[in-house]
Amino acid sequence: MFSHIIYSIFSVGLCLLTGKVIEAFLPILPASLYGMMIFTMLLHFKILNAKRIQPCIEWALANMAVCFVPAGVGIINHFELIKAHGFTLVTIIFFTTFLLLTFVGLVYQRQLNRQQLTAIKEQSK
Amino acid sequence: MISPTLISMISAALFFILLTLAVYHSYAKLQQKLQKAWLNPMLLSILTLIPFLLLFNIPFEQYYQATTSLNKLLEPAVVALGFPLYQHLQTIKKQWRHIMVLLLVGVFIAISISFIITLLTINQYDIAVSLSLKSVTTPIGIALTEQLNGSNSITAFAIILAGLFGALLGPPWLSLIKVTSPKAQGLAIGAASHALGTATISKVSYEHAAYSSLALIISAVISAIFSPMIINTLAHFLQ
Numbered sequence: 001m002f003s004h005i006i007y008s009i010f011s012v013g014l015c016l017l018t019g020k021v022i023e024a025f026l027p028i029l030p031a032s033l034y035g036m037m038i039f040t041m042l043l044h045f046k047i048l049n050a051k052r053i054q055p056c057i058e059w060a061l062a063n064m065a066v067c068f069v070p071a072g073v074g075i076i077n078h079f080e081l082i083k084a085h086g087f088t089l090v091t092i093i094f095f096t097t098f099l100l101l102t103f104v105g106l107v108y109q110r111q112l113n114r115q116q117l118t119a120i121k122e123q124s125k
Numbered sequence: 126m127i128s129p130t131l132i133s134m135i136s137a138a139l140f141f142i143l144l145t146l147a148v149y150h151s152y153a154k155l156q157q158k159l160q161k162a163w164l165n166p167m168l169l170s171i172l173t174l175i176p177f178l179l180l181f182n183i184p185f186e187q188y189y190q191a192t193t194s195l196n197k198l199l200e201p202a203v204v205a206l207g208f209p210l211y212q213h214l215q216t217i218k219k220q221w222r223h224i225m226v227l228l229l230v231g232v233f234i235a236i237s238i239s240f241i242i243t244l245l246t247i248n249q250y251d252i253a254v255s256l257s258l259k260s261v262t263t264p265i266g267i268a269l270t271e272q273l274n275g276s277n278s279i280t281a282f283a284i285i286l287a288g289l290f291g292a293l294l295g296p297p298w299l300s301l302i303k304v305t306s307p308k309a310q311g312l313a314i315g316a317a318s319h320a321l322g323t324a325t326i327s328k329v330s331y332e333h334a335a336y337s338s339l340a341l342i343i344s345a346v347i348s349a350i351f352s353p354m355i356i357n358t359l360a361h362f363l364q
Binding site: 012013015016019028029030031032033035036037038039040043044050053054057058060061063064065066067068069070071072073074075076077078081085088089090092093094095096097098099100101102103104105106107108109111112 | 198207210276285317
């Protein structure tokens, strides 16, 4: 188990480092996103062993929200803003989240229905 | 010799990091036990730590400085998201063109509308940036906020709210508007409510989980590539 932890940390670190190098030459995306894509590719082409990494990564993904608690506590510096505009802010967040949810859901459902329909037609031919 | 200020700095860092971890851990355990999406441990930890800092008159800057090492984990956290993407590469292969175009249009509309409405009603650039990034998963959303000079803490909060809305109200709302396929439900909730929505809906079926985590990552990558362009262009015309 211990060697799996070292292996996982080393793999993620290596991908992040490579991402930093790419970012230095090609500053379009943040280094971490380059790192993420390299990580995906190395797993896909079986250069990294997914089975060894899985338990560690799943644990990290399940618990990573704790890293963002300090940023969230920073809301303490925005009490004035919340007092003045809190309701407006929540309304905008609510409305636009539902907009995106509805748009993606409806369009993809329609696409799936159409695909199903053509499949049925082809079968009956 | 180690100077006394260094010792007090290290002990402050240890204290605040352990405090944050302990508070978060107890809420995570509570949620695990009661299985309620609204008992979000990140939200509850923030709401517990704020009164704590106020009560003991601890300035936020001191707390934030002491916990910077937690913030530094942001980058490896983004890299780790490559794992679920790898797991769902097969799904994309079959449908990638539809999914890409749909999410591209969706992200474009969502970022633009959030940015425009916020700028017109509140007229603060940093807040508008933060709200427009609320459907992006937290590590990437915060990284983009820093890049575009938004407000970290407002982004963190907006992301939690967008996540909770979609996780709690998404499934009943989608069923109501006749979006019933697990693929479409997963894709919609992953795009709008990122990891929080994904975690909630993943319990329903494997298809929900696959499409939701797929949408969460693809839309985060799309946002990372296009949000600087969208926001800079809109800011140019609106200000």
